[in-house]
Amino acid sequence: MSLQxxxxxxxxxxxxxxxxxxEAGAAQPDERYRLTHTSQIGxxxxxxxxxxxxxxxxxRTGHQFVTSILHMDPVNRTFIFDWCNADAERQSLxxxxxxxxxxxxxxxxxxxxxxxxxxxxxxxGPAFVAAFPEKLYHFQRRRHFRARTLMTKGYRxxxxxxxxxxxxxxxxxxxxxxxxxxxxxxxxxxLPVGTTVSRCRLDFRELGKLDIDLQxxxxxxxxxDDSAIHHYGCAFxxxxxxxxxxxxxxxxxxxxxxxx
Numbered sequence: 098m099s100l101q102x103x104x105x106x107x108x109x110x111x112x113x114x115x116x117x118x119x120e121a122g123a124a125q126p127d128e129r130y131r132l133t134h135t136s137q138i139g140x141x142x143x144x145x146x147x148x149x150x151x152x153x154x155x156x157r158t159g160h161q162f163v164t165s166i167l168h169m170d171p172v173n174r175t176f177i178f179d180w181c182n183a184d185a186e187r188q189s190l191x192x193x194x195x196x197x198x199x200x201x202x203x204x205x206x207x208x209x210x211x212x213x214x215x216x217x218x219x220x221x222g223p224a225f226v227a228a229f230p231e232k233l234y235h236f237q238r239r240r241h242f243r244a245r246t247l248m249t250k251g252y253r254x255x256x257x258x259x260x261x262x263x264x265x266x267x268x269x270x271x272x273x274x275x276x277x278x279x280x281x282x283x284x285x286x287x288l289p290v291g292t293t294v295s296r297c298r299l300d301f302r303e304l305g306k307l308d309i310d311l312q313x314x315x316x317x318x319x320x321x322d323d324s325a326i327h328h329y330g331c332a333f334x335x336x337x338x339x340x341x342x343x344x345x346x347x348x349x350x351x352x353x354x355x356x357x
Contacts, residue, residue, distance in 0.1 A: 132233045135174055138209075141235050142169040142176045145202055152178065152200040160189035167219050178214075180223040190214065190225070199290055202235070206290070206315040206330065209233040236314060243272045244351035254278050255298040256288070264288065266329070268299060271351060273344050275332040276311070284327055285316050293334070304350050307343060310334035 132138055145152065146166040155161045168177040181187045190196055191214060199208045214227035246252050252268040254276070264287060269277040276299065294311040301307070315330035336344065 130234050130236050132235055133231065135229055136171070138229050138233045139169055139171045139174070141202065141207060141233055142166055142229070143171075145200065145207065146176075148202060150200045150202055150207075152198050154178075154181075154190065155197045155199075156186070156189040156193040157195050158189045158193065160186045162186045162190075164225075167224055174229040175226050176211075176229065177217060177219050177224050177226050180225065191216070196227075198230075201315065201317055204317075206236045207233065208236075208290075242348065242352075243270045243277070244348045245270045245355055246351055247354060250302060250354075252302060253300045255300065256294050257296075258287070268301070269328065271299075271344070271348055273341060273348065275314075275330065278329040278331060280327050280329075281325070285318075288313055288316070288327075288329060290314065290316050294331070301347060301351075304347055305343070307340065307347075309336060309340060 132141065146169055149165055152164050152166060153161060154164055162181045162183060164179040164181065166176055166178050170176065181190065194213050195210050196212070196214070197208070197210050199206070201207065209230040209232065211227040211230050214225040217224050217226040246268050248267070254266045254268055256264040256266070258264060264280075264283050266278040266280040266283055269279045271277070290313050292313045294313070296308045297311045299307045299309065310333070311331040312334050313329055314332050317328050319326050319328060333340075333344075
């Protein structure tokens, strides 16, 4: 079991666009979730604005901050997002030609890369304006039934980090296409969206164990301070027929246990 983190990808010369392409490709190889038409992209950006969704922006140099989309202009094909007061992050953003945006829209991951923004004003305050992205990934809800787990069962996911330490997370739910994980101690800095997890071990105790490759496609935080819990949405990467048969039996057993 091993975990390939984003630092390896950076050293290999990849950037925000490479991370998002890799994430989208692993989560949905047939590209059904890639939007390229400006009207579709504008609709998602508008919904992000209306829902006041929090958006994480990551620049090519690795600087990161949280913002929100304030306005979408379908005529000029631009969108306005909230200002950043931190000098280092702001300068990195305004000198970067590739800035990765990621967030959740009604619990569904949205990812895209936008070019270098300009400073503007919105409702009397400072803001950024950028052109529509060329493509946007709007991952739909899982195609398969999702079986929740009983927390008392203690089902765990084990991931071995590059430093040979083991990350242990609770398994929250399971479907034929992915698994939901949660943890109070494993934050997004240790398991960022886009991470590929090789030979991750899913331990369902009396139901069996499964070693499988995962792609982290979503992260959200529930709660505050010491009570906060990190939730991760992970997609299975190319499971073979034997694994799919085992997953189908697992999902069925989990649902029976929950109903019982």
